[in-house]
Amino acid sequence: MKGKIKMFNEMRKSLENLLRLFSNKWYIFISQAFVLFFMKYSLYFLNIERSIVEYLMLVSLVFITCELGISKVRFFKLHRSYVFTFYSILTVGMILNSLSYSYFGYPGISIFLPVSLITILMGTTAGISSTYYFSLSSAIILNYSLKYSLFFLFVGSLTVFLTRRINKRIDIARAAIFVSLLQAVLFAINENFFIPISTYTNIVRGFLNPILSSIITIGILPYIEYGSRIYSSIGMLELGNLSHPLLKQLSIKAPGTYYHSVILANLAEAAAEKIEVNPILARVGSYFHDIGKMKKPEFFIENQQLENPHSSLHPSLSHIVLNFHVKAGSELARKYRLPLLIEDIIKQHHGVRIQKFFYHKAKEVNPEVKEEDFRYPGPKPQFKEAGIIMLADSIEAAIRSIKDPTPSKIEEMVTEIVNDIYNERELDESGLTLKDLELIIEEFVRVLVSTYHQRIEYPREETKNNLVTLKESIEDESEHNK
Template sequence: MPIKQYAGYAFLILALFLLLYFYTKKRKYPPKKRQQTMLIFTSVYVTTLVFLLVIRFLESANLMNIAFIFPAAFMPVILKILLNERYAFFGVIVVGVTSLFIFESDTTSIMNVLMVAFILLSGLTGVVALKDYSRRIMIFQTGLIVGAMNVIYAILLLAINNSTLFSLNALQVIFYAFIGGIGSFMLGLALIPLFETIFGLLTTSRLIELANPNHPLLKKILMKAPGTYHHSMMVANLAESCADEIGANSLLVRVGCFYHDIGKTLRPPYFVENQLQGINPHDRLTPKQSRDIILAHTTDGADILKENHMPQPIIDIARMHHGTTVLKYFYFKEKEVNPEILESEFRYSGPKPPTKEIAIINIADSVEAAVRSCEMPTKEKISTIVDGIIRDRILDGQFTECDISLKELERIRETLKRTLNGIYHQRIQYPDDSKGETK
């Protein structure tokens, strides 16, 4: 192939990646997220290019029709799971253009054009067919669907090429096409964990695994701090409802809530939900000693999660879910004996919530604790608590680092009230019968 053709294809691929860069930039991602997105796309593309070159080598070794075994849906499927559907469709285009270059021969052949068409159709089918990728079995089932569609595409392309449909050659093409469809998803299942590890990604399937009650860290919370475990489950229900309401990542919110207070497992009795029979160890401590123990649970939690190689978004939730809020109770208690004490000395280390998901958990965590400690919570009391906590967070500037809007905060407010009223609704008191049993 002449050098100018190599140069032409190289510049064409470069142009596509420039479009990808400007599209990513237009999405207004933070610089770190933009770099990560480009690295993921490039890494998946290089992996796909290796597959293409291997297929081309096998084809040059006189393995007839082996090109149809190429896992055309691999790159789009990986990109849909790791990034989103738009990047997946962009991946289909990039693979199609690259395959036109790879399968180009010295003599123009209609079979090369049909091969590129097959790759584009298979890739598009993979993106459209893959809907539920929270479970690996669903990914495998989608692979079977794409394999079946590949068979149909192969038959149609053979017909267009005026090939005999009942020949050994045609059956070979159909078999390879089916294997290529399934292979795309099998390779995806095998390599997704690798990409997750390399780039520190948190996919839906990974979140599902972390939500398993049998996870060692969740069992640790249950055994060492059962009150905290119950509190975390309640916060998860509240926060998930709020995330659904404003379109945030509800699964991340739910799983993050499960682990957000794991730092309390180091000193369970010092947190009110784990105190039994009214025994409060803080009664024996100074406000500053109590402050140090309470404030440390966010950094302790982040350290525990790091030691257990948990994904970074879960670690961030544990560290940031209190933002830089003030530990008011012990601050005012210390102020009684030391009027000169600075409020900043009783603030969490933060930082402030940088995402909507952490902002939601910030609110839901405080609301659940406040309502739980409220005696006989009524609709009016719940409304006052929710309004007061959200107002304090806004006035304290806790949401200045994330893009949550006042409209979204209002929807969160109403969702919390509605959900809490459903949990703490007043029950009818049934009269006792003569045996003291409830009728």
């Protein structure tokens, strides 16, 4: 009896989750149903007759399959732009494939285009979801044709595999060549299994269309990035060029912050590689995380020379100034169309931590002051790369205070800071596990030890004598040769 009740509760929860999904994304479901309906009946020569209930059930299956896939990608929960861009690319892809069937007699003319765009911009999981979308949608439009579904599945899967780690534009063209070969082979295979076309003309078309699609992909990628603020690794690397106008301004107005950001980038990138998340996002996010400081650079210790302006300010005003650099950085990110995730890093790299120095200073004046009045605005880090940058930011700032940075002292300080931030519950929403933190500590220590290792000091007098002896030897050898 208890088992039946438990099963009933699980079914009820699953149904509630599905209803919640449809209620939250109803506009997407309706738009997809309309698009598929239009394409299905625009191919009037197929003479497909299906009941509306059966059709809606199939569309629901496609929609749920997509949503289950992209729900695993954290960025889709953070920004609606990801959802809108994802379904927009899918819709355009389906329309193009429908037109290709109408004019050429087979689909797949441009499957490389939408699947590669989604994979490059949003990652492997989103790319796989888009492949399932095309595979299942083809069943709806083309009368449950297994051969077309398998065609989309094979070509889409290879596209995802080849474009999942694209860092250069030429890599897109290379991926397209392999997809072209697969598509040409599928077109040439026996018509009873896959595509019912085996003429040389269509084999050539099957070979050429991924290559042409790759040219379009390379051409429109920057426009999609700029419009949606969802950047590929290619776009991120271009932003990470230190000649970017914002980074140039930072190096001039706040040179201490600029140097701190460059060191921080090395730390964050190494840690990201260690736990197998996006090292490019970690590096570029580190470059831009403190760009708001150039609005008031003199209020931050790394840019101060003689006077500390905070010494003449009330702690509450100092708190406002510190929080301002987060707000200013976020505004600059929007103004310069930086990636959404970079703006997130700017907002999240301090989380909601207490500004302890000014809090304790204020408490000396007023013992009843609250911690909440001296916290950063947040939110807490929402993804692993943001969590890594929070840790690296605190560690890089603290490590410079060590007078004699031996490996044991560095390891002790790194471990202490990571434990403090973890115990403050700042990493609860980042997705970082305890295993991740162990690996991050290990990598931070390795990088910092190699950066701050003690140099061997040579006695100046001894060096001078050695140079004199070397000079005399050279002169003697020259005279002997004469």
